[in-house]
Amino acid sequence: xxxxxxxxxxxxxxxxxxxxxxxxxxxxxxxxxxxxxxxxxxxxxxxxxxxxxxxxxxxxxxxxxxxxxxxxxxxxxxxxxxxxxxxxxxxxxxxxxxxxxxxxxxxxxxxxxxxxxxxxxxxxxxxxxxxxxxxxxxxxxxxxxxxxxxxxxxxxxxxxxxxxxxxxxxxxxxxxxxxxxxxxxxxxxxxxxxxxxxxxxxxxxxxxxxxxxxxxxxxxxxxxxxxxxxxxxxxxxxxxxxxxxxxxxxxxxxxxxxxxxxxxxxxxxxxxxxxxxxxxxxxxxxxxxxxxxxxxxxxxxxxxxxxxxxxxxxxxxxxxxxxxxxxxxxxxxxxxxxxxxxxxxxxxxxxxxxxxxxxxxxxxxxxxxxxxxxxxxxxxxxxxxxxxxxxxxxxxxxxxxxxxxxxx
Numbered sequence: 001x002x003x004x005x006x007x008x009x010x011x012x013x014x015x016x017x018x019x020x021x022x023x024x025x026x027x028x029x030x031x032x033x034x035x036x037x038x039x040x041x042x043x044x045x046x047x048x049x050x051x052x053x054x055x056x057x058x059x060x061x062x063x064x065x066x067x068x069x070x071x072x073x074x075x076x077x078x079x080x081x082x083x084x085x086x087x088x089x090x091x092x093x094x095x096x097x098x099x100x101x102x103x104x105x106x107x108x109x110x111x112x113x114x115x116x117x118x119x120x121x122x123x124x125x126x127x128x129x130x131x132x133x134x135x136x137x138x139x140x141x142x143x144x145x146x147x148x149x150x151x152x153x154x155x156x157x158x159x160x161x162x163x164x165x166x167x168x169x170x171x172x173x174x175x176x177x178x179x180x181x182x183x184x185x186x187x188x189x190x191x192x193x194x195x196x197x198x199x200x201x202x203x204x205x206x207x208x209x210x211x212x213x214x215x216x217x218x219x220x221x222x223x224x225x226x227x228x229x230x231x232x233x234x235x236x237x238x239x240x241x242x243x244x245x246x247x248x249x250x251x252x253x254x255x256x257x258x259x260x261x262x263x264x265x266x267x268x269x270x271x272x273x274x275x276x277x278x279x280x281x282x283x284x285x286x287x288x289x290x291x292x293x294x295x296x297x298x299x300x301x302x303x304x305x306x307x308x309x310x311x312x313x314x315x316x317x318x319x320x321x322x323x324x325x326x327x328x329x330x331x332x333x334x335x336x337x338x339x340x341x342x343x344x345x346x347x348x349x350x351x352x353x354x355x356x357x358x359x360x361x362x363x364x365x366x367x368x369x370x371x372x373x374x375x376x377x378x379x380x381x382x383x384x385x386x387x388x389x390x391x392x393x394x395x396x397x398x399x400x401x402x403x404x405x406x407x408x
Contacts, residue, residue, distance in 0.1 A: 044076025
């Protein structure tokens with residue numbers, strides 16, 4: 001019995017006309033050998049989004065108009081989808097390229113980002129019924145006026161999973177330039193292991209902590225709608241990593257992966273009144289200017305005063321400083337605002353951490369023995385994250401990977 005599958009191809013996979021021809025060849029072979037119906041989702045050609053951003057910066061020298069900026073960046077996927085559709089047709093199958101408004105990818109602006117509200121799968125189903133391969137622009141959405149919106153870096157992953165969910169949770173393959181998810185970045189840890197399976201929770205924690213193989217929103221959607229999800233290579237037929245609800249032995253391996261983000265910054269507010277409402281005021285001030293925070297740690301000091309430290313994307317630091325400086329001047333008399341632009345966040349993730357006490361203690365013991373100072377700590381059931389200087393981040397990853405993964 002035939003089924004429908006979604007295949008998403010990233011920027012490097014459609015980076016040249018030769019690569020687009022290879023994508024078309026893969027799609028056509030899959031249809032011919034399996035009888036499956038295939039929906040293709042594509043990113044812009046490698047480097048194209050950055051080129052468009054540079055053009056916008058050259059014209060604006062500042063913050064561009066949101067509507068026109070979205071119109072501009074959405075054009076990258078229009079090019080790659082049309083070219084991919086042409087290449088599929090050249091291989092002998094019928095194909096139509098589709099933009100966000102043609103699949104009704106409806107989004108809503110929320111806290112500085114565009115979130116998917118609904119996908120109308122009727123047009124896609126009509127094409128599939130006629131044996132036409134839809135090639136959908138990733139990254140794009142539309143608002144209630146029909147204007148383009150953007151799903152953020154890596155947003156094509158989210159497009160693909162959203163379409164798969166709308167097609168009765170069809171299997172979704174994220175095809176990229178790597179052959180799966182690894183226990184650490186291979187260029188940092190040459191002995192990093194490819195993971196055959198990960199739970200949705202493990203993948204979500206890794207994606208949100210710096211693993212760039214999937215956009216975290218796509219994993220969250222896949223978990224919510226139980227979309228079968230794979231990460232594999234578009235350059236080979238090697239089996240990739242399957243993302244599932246659970247798998248045998250998932251609690252035996254204490255640590256599945258170690259990730260590191262070296263693009264973070266830290267803001268600390270010292271001498272805050274240790275009273276209800278001040279932390280909320282700080283976070284609200286950041287939310288108003290569209291800034292998402294990562295780690296949040298508050299500690300009580302002396303004489304009824306407290307400290308609040310947060311980490312955030314380094315690119316947002318100057319806007320965050322400006323927003324909080326205004327709050328300090330207007331409401332927080334005597335509070336000091338300090339910043340550090342050279343912060344990294346290291347995270348250790350694994351389902352096995354639920355039932356193995358003492359993992360955090362061992363992490364701190366290992367880092368301490370290697371004279372690596374920890375600045376902030378946060379934990380969840382399956383993750384321990386630490387903020388540290390970006391100068392020692394690579395060393396910390398290598399040491400912890402050797403202990404928890406290579407030597408297990």
